Amino acid sequence: MKPFFEDKDFKLYLGDSIKILSKLPKESVDMIFADPPYNLSSGGITCKGGKMESVDKGEWDKPLTLQENLKFTKKWIRACARVLKPNGTIWISGTYHSIYSTGYALLSEKFKIINDIAWFKPNAPPNLSCKCFTASHETIIWAKKDNKKNYTFNYKEMKFKNWDDDPIKKEGKQMRSVWVIPSAKKSEKKSGSHPAQKPLAVLKRIIEASTKEGDLILDPFCGSSTTGIQAILMKRKFIGIDIMPEYVELSEKRYKDIFKIWDV
Ligand SMILES: C[S@@+](CC[C@H](N)C(=O)[O-])C[C@H]1O[C@@H](n2cnc3c(N)ncnc32)[C@H](O)[C@@H]1O
Secondary structure, three states: OOOOOEOOOOOEEEEHHHHOOOOOOOOOOEEEEOOOOOOOOOOOOOOOOEEEEEEOOOOOOOOOHHHHHHHHHHHHHHHHHHEEEEEEEEEEEEOOOOOOHHHHEEEEEEEEEEEEEEEEEEOOOOOOOOOOOOOEEEEEEEEEEOOOOOOOHHHHHHHHHHOOOOOOOOOOOOOOOEOOOOOOOOHHHHHHHHOOOOOHHHHHHHHHHHHHOOOOEEEEOOOOOOOEEEHHHHHEEEEEOOOOOHHHHHHHHHHHHOOOOOOO
């Protein structure tokens, strides 16, 4: 299977993740981070930069029925389980629209939940309907494949490293399950932006917590490859998959811009 782009420890595939995952070697991946479609693009509105905007992100984010979404989620989680090493872990992000189905699908596929992280975004946009609370966090579920295996958790790095950017992390105290991290900065979008781009800081914490140098990290819905950029910055290996040509192109550009490997 030919990658769309490959350089050293960074590999991108264009296509449907369930199909691509079925061709990757069994039990070869140390950690998976997945930020699947939220199926929210149904013509609603949101607030961006103080202006009213459509929530629609693209064809890849079109709404599914509960049953369709559960079927899809179980299928890609099963495909991820096949490539994950027995001591590997998976992180999956989502909002209240999707995260309960995700949790159900993970448990159905025999994963064991380790934590659910509440990622609080202090700069979340206001709620325009004024009929409910302003959604200002995402949930990130962290789960292990096999209850009997020792998975990587870098406890000391979480407790003692410098996490000064997070106002609620106290120096020298255990890392808690609520993380305060703003949305992706403008400076992270210099190569172009993805409508659901994750901040590098979220991936930094996830990679620091659950992997070692040289580990292979996979993102089956990689978008702009935030996971991949942070993985390479931290000397890990990366495989990213996305179904949209424009996003694998953006990932390639972002990688080249950051690591200065210009085409000749
Ligand atoms: C929420 S976005 C991920 C954003 C990413 N975390 C980032 O920081 O840029 C989800 C991505 O999944 C991709 N996608 C949707 N369905 C897919 C499928 N069946 N296989 C592979 N990618 C898919 C979309 O094109 C989109 O880029």
